[in-house]
Amino acid sequence: MLLYDDAIAPTPRRVRMFLAEKGVEIPRRMVTIGKGEHLSPDYRARVPSGRIPALELDDGTIICESVAICRYIEELHPEPNLMGRDAKERAIIEMWQRRMEFELLLPLAGVFRHTHPKMAALECQVPAYAEAQKPQAEKRLEQLDRDLAVTNHVAGDRFTIADITAFTTLSFFPRLCGIVIDGKLPNIQRWLADIGTRSSASA
Template sequence: MRKLEGMKLHQGDGPNSYRVRIFLAEKDIEVPMVWVDFGKMEHRAPEFLELNSLGQIPVLEFDDGTVITESVAICRYFEALHPTPPLFGANAVEQGKVEMWNRRVEFEIFGTIGNVALHTQEFFKHRLTQFPAFAETQRELVPQKWAWLDREMADGRPFIAGDSFSVADITGMTVSWLGEVFGMPVPEGLPNVGPWHERVRARPSWNA
């Protein structure tokens, strides 16, 4: 375990904090963590808003006052600091494919499930005007999105972006977790996504 000092990670419940925790677990990195309690509205406290004006987690804060927000940006920092094992690709082609697939999973599946949560949950009422009917159309799309990924993985690759586990799989892991939280699990019977799902959930980092 590589223990890093001079920084702390503000995180808590939610897929983006989970994404960073999985990434750190895969890198075998440990950093000091501060739990942000949404129930106590700690993410809206003035001192937290000074770190991130959007009131969102995770936030990586350094002792010198430098702040990095956004989960993928935080992961990129740790990738640059400790490039082994490579989770953003080991060469130019792999890096391009990992970026492509990470974005695709975010836009096509994460975004769809996220829209259901944004437009139905009391927690998000302060962020936008909610349209529950729109949320239901998005909920209906979720199985189709997973079926799309299943077709894309029909070439036999074991992981979303290719032969190696990457941040695209970490995003997929957080998406599958989020879907279960809101009653939209990965559909059964998908011949390619199903085995992938079993593989990633068997990794020790799943429990991060």
């Protein structure tokens, strides 16, 4: 297998953190999004969507989308379990994973992609879209802080892929979007500090 990776973007970091939690190592080839390498003819010949990360299997199959890659790894290496041990737990973790992706990551990514100067070469920036997304992200952060007041982790009492998605999102986007996680969000602060002590956080 070969993992096409980017050192900075948060979505590839999700896969690296997931692999680190599993103790699984996969050879990597760096493809720098900031340099537009994901749009090169050579990369698009291998990965037509141009997505990063992408996992190339030994038979040539390409799996894109970070959660799909994590699902594949979970099937190969079920422990430590990060996506649910039974039908109920899998559904609950998937629910929270999708909430973190759709309600937190996407609004924050929208602000970043449509306002940050370094994204101008890669996006048709629409500042009005970012302006609409920023309050949505802030509102969702307030809700997440309330949620984390009653649980140790995003999807309940144990660490899962939902924590990985939220952690990699909040470690990257807020500071680039003019959003501060401070004492008004004490439970998120506590949770970020806790997740930050895991060895996988440095992946």
